[in-house]
Amino acid sequence: MLLNKSEFLFNRAQQFIPGGVNSPARAFKSVGGIPVFFNKAKGSIITDEDGNEYIDYVGSWGPMILGHAYPPVVKAVQDASFNSTSFGAPTEIEINMAELVQRMVPNVEKVRMVNSGTEACMSAIRVARGYTGKEKIIKFEGNYHGHGDAFLIKAGSGALTLGQPSSPGVTKGTAKDTLNADYNNLESVEKLLKENKGDVAAIILEPVAGNMGCIPPEPGFLEGLRELCNRHEAVLIFDEVMTGFRLARGGAQERFDVWADLVTFGKIIGGGLPVGAFGGKKDIMDVVAPMGPVYQAGTLSGNPLAMSAGLAQLSALENHPEYYVELEEKTEYLEKRMRLLLNEHEIDYDMHRVGSMTSIFFTSETVTNFSTANTTNQELFRIFFHEMLNRGVYLPPSPFESWFLANSLTYEMLDATLTAADEALEVAKA
Numbered sequence: 001m002l003l004n005k006s007e008f009l010f011n012r013a014q015q016f017i018p019g020g021v022n023s024p025a026r027a028f029k030s031v032g033g034i035p036v037f038f039n040k041a042k043g044s045i046i047t048d049e050d051g052n053e054y055i056d057y058v059g060s061w062g063p064m065i066l067g068h069a070y071p072p073v074v075k076a077v078q079d080a081s082f083n084s085t086s087f088g089a090p091t092e093i094e095i096n097m098a099e100l101v102q103r104m105v106p107n108v109e110k111v112r113m114v115n116s117g118t119e120a121c122m123s124a125i126r127v128a129r130g131y132t133g134k135e136k137i138i139k140f141e142g143n144y145h146g147h148g149d150a151f152l153i154k155a156g157s158g159a160l161t162l163g164q165p166s167s168p169g170v171t172k173g174t175a176k177d178t179l180n181a182d183y184n185n186l187e188s189v190e191k192l193l194k195e196n197k198g199d200v201a202a203i204i205l206e207p208v209a210g211n212m213g214c215i216p217p218e219p220g221f222l223e224g225l226r227e228l229c230n231r232h233e234a235v236l237i238f239d240e241v242m243t244g245f246r247l248a249r250g251g252a253q254e255r256f257d258v259w260a261d262l263v264t265f266g267k268i269i270g271g272g273l274p275v276g277a278f279g280g281k282k283d284i285m286d287v288v289a290p291m292g293p294v295y296q297a298g299t300l301s302g303n304p305l306a307m308s309a310g311l312a313q314l315s316a317l318e319n320h321p322e323y324y325v326e327l328e329e330k331t332e333y334l335e336k337r338m339r340l341l342l343n344e345h346e347i348d349y350d351m352h353r354v355g356s357m358t359s360i361f362f363t364s365e366t367v368t369n370f371s372t373a374n375t376t377n378q379e380l381f382r383i384f385f386h387e388m389l390n391r392g393v394y395l396p397p398s399p400f401e402s403w404f405l406a407n408s409l410t411y412e413m414l415d416a417t418l419t420a421a422d423e424a425l426e427v428a429k430a
Ligand code: PLP
Pocket: 061, 115, 116, 117, 118, 119, 121, 144, 145, 146, 147, 206, 210, 211, 239, 240, 241, 242, 266, 267, 276
């Protein structure tokens, strides 16, 4: 596969953009090589600057659940743009969006639109703190909630109980309010709650982890967190930026029948435009300005183009429950056959799938959390990734990312992916 133009563009980009990309995950750091530059996509076929076509399993990292350039989304954006790209004043479409979100996710009694998943999670934490009057939060190692300071904190090593900033520029002062627990380990959460009795405002998590590969919650984990939050009067926040409107109309909450106090959204809710949202119980959301004292704002929040795109995509999902069934069947088809291939090639692996999220770990361990995810053979993934890319399959360029399937994938595309995987595994294991 020739990537001449991508290479040229990447060299040019690096002169003007840090690392040549506007978000680090795009830079191919974990797999090496030149990041592919794209210029168009339709459905599940994405075309690069050199004219190469790929079957897309990234879907812009999740938003494109119905495929790229989904006609109702394209039309909605076109139509809205003729009436102004922004008002900075209230519009009816924002109410339509809030009502639709509430229908699809019934415990979101009130919702505030923002411009990214990061903003949604930052705001949810502030609201939880304002509501409870407490300052600390518990998050989980290997979960990602965007680049807000409070989330860029890793667990202290060994005997250190205090978290450490995981990025320069994040202060130690911030780090002291973020506690890290072990995913799928309720005891680690109970321990932190005990050590910080009366100080924990919120527990935030990805109800299905998608940022250390795809890792499902073990039975009882989400229920246990719900119970701990009730007992300790902490706000339970589900970060459904990836899982929202993907795992079911009501996201992971509906799929697992565990209901959080606050939920954050991103990705699918914007139909590919920059949208995030946070919402939940009325009494909590009513602390948000201008109703309440917790400040939160945005010049472009509820932007008409973004709302139109999101509304078009969510409406399609609301009106076509069969899309979820089809998408799950397709993902299961891929998973089952991929497992057979991995077995045939006698490669150590663990593979998870929840709905249309899946990923492969090249390891002999059972992957349930950050430390077991880290046992994956990254070199094997690197080779597998490039062999797949060369055969026209665009996977997330990291072993620690979930694959996002779209309903625009056809069984022919899935079969082509499996043929490519068979060959790629043959090379990778050598
Ligand atoms: N939360 C989760 C679970 C995510 O996966 C992401 C991004 O991938 C975010 C939050 C941050 O969203 P954004 O990149 O829109 O700021």
